[in-house]
Amino acid sequence: MIESVDKNEERENRIVDEAVVDAYDKTERAMGWYYYLEDKISFPFQARCKIKKRTSPLKLGETVKVLGMSPETECENSMFVEIEWDGDVLDVPLEQIEPLEVDEDTNEAIEDWHYWVARNYQF
Numbered sequence: 001m002i003e004s005v006d007k008n009e010e011r012e013n014r015i016v017d018e019a020v021v022d023a024y025d026k027t028e029r030a031m032g033w034y035y036y037l038e039d040k041i042s043f044p045f046q047a048r049c050k051i052k053k054r055t056s057p058l059k060l061g062e063t064v065k066v067l068g069m070s071p072e073t074e075c076e077n078s079m080f081v082e083i084e085w086d087g088d089v090l091d092v093p094l095e096q097i098e099p100l101e102v103d104e105d106t107n108e109a110i111e112d113w114h115y116w117v118a119r120n121y122q123f
Contacts, residue, residue: 005118015112027076029123033113034075037094040109043068047083047097056092057085066097077123079113 019036023029047066049058058064070080070091080091095117099110 005115007119008115011112011115015116019112026123030076031072033079033116033123034069034072037079037109037113038069041069041106042103045102045106046100048100049096050098051096053093053096056096057090058083058092058096063100064092064097066099078117 020029020032023032044065044067047064049056049060049062049064052058052060064083064085067082067084067089069075070082074080074091079094081094081097082089083092083097094110094113097110099107102110
């Protein structure tokens with residue numbers, strides 16, 4: 001489970017200005033997030049599972065290769081990324097993983113999503 005975090009004005013402003021800018025409904029906010037993450041994250045990268053989820057096969061601490069954003073249609077309610085896992089490609093929730101050795105933009109974008117989820121914000 002993701003723990004709640006204190007409000008961070010700098011992060012809040014970035015999310016409003018870059019991720020959900022001009023988004024007036026759930027679909028527009030989801031697509032705003034999708035393109036914000038797709039533009040800022042440099043794929044592929046290695047990541048570690050930081051949260052166990054019943055809907056995901058990843059085990060806590062497991063390391064995976066993240067290939068890219070999942071298709072838009074998979075990201076209408078939450079953000080998912082494609083990973084290599086056991087010889088296949090699976091979609092897992094972005095909040096389930098933490099990046100390992102990534103550039104600043106990638107780290108910031110993923111942290112922004114983790115923050116959004118931890119604050120219990122909705123599309």
